[in-house]
Amino acid sequence: MYNILICDDEADIRSALKIYLNGDGYAVFEAENGLQALEIIEKQEIHLLIMDIMMPVMDGISALTRLRDFSNIPVILLTAKTQDMDKILGLNAGADDYIIKPFNPIEVTARVKSQLRRYMRLGGSSSQNPMGGIICNGGIELDVKSKTVIIDGDPVSLTPTEYQLLKFFMENTDQVFSPKEIYRNVWNDDPLGAENTVTVHIRHLREKIEINPASPDYLKVVWGHGYKMEKKPDGKRK
Secondary structure, eight states: OOEEEEEOSOHHHHHHHHHHHHHTTOEEEEESSHHHHHHHHHHSOOSEEEEESSOSSSOHHHHHHHHTTTOOOOEEEEEETTOHHHHHHHHHHTOSEEEEESOOHHHHHHHHHHHHHHHHTTTOOOTTOTTTTEEEETTEEEETTTTEEEETTEEEOOOHHHHHHHHHHHTTTTOOBOHHHHHHHHTOSOOTTHHHHHHHHHHHHHHHHOSSTTSOSSEEEETTTEEEEOOOOSSOOO
C-alpha cells in the first residue's frame, strides 16, 4: 500500500481527494499547511505528496523547496488557473506535475498512479541496456538497478522526473524529440500544455549534469524541432 499525503488548507478538498484515493487502495495522510506536511514526511514513509500552493503558515513553494533538500518523492501541485507564475515557480522548486483547480478527482488519481509508477519502477529493465543495467554517455553513468547517477565520478541527486528524463535521453542519444514527444514518453500523459513543463525540467537537469548549463555539452536545443542528447565518447570531461 502506498502512502499519499494531501496538503491543502481547505478541508473539503482534502476530504474529496481522500475518498477517491482511499477507493483506489491508498493510505492517506492530511496536512493543512506546508509546515505540517514536512513534519509528517519526517515521521512517516510518504510515497507521494499532493500539495496546494497558497496556504497559511507555510506555502507550497516554500515547503517544496525545503522538501527537496532531503527527499525526492513525487510532488503534484494544485494551482488555480490564474496562477501561471506559481506553476513555473513550483516546477523550478522541484515539482513533478501540477493540476489546475477546479479539478476532476479522477484526473488526480490518474496522475497519482502515473507518478507512483515512475517513482517505484524507475529505471526498469530495458532491451537498450546491454551493460547489465548501466547506461553511459560521456562522463554520465546511469545505473537503472540502483537508480543512481554519477557525473564525472561524482554522484548526483535527481528528482524522479529528472531521472526519468535523463534515462529517456540516454537511451535515445542523437535523436531529436519535440516537447510533446518528450512529455508523452516521460510523463506518460496527454501533452497538452507540455512545453513549459518540459523546458523547466530540462533546465533543471542541465544545471545538474552540465559543466556550463548555458552552453551544454549533452542536452542540446535543435531550433524549431526540440531537444536531443548528443552522443559523447565515454569518460570524464576535462
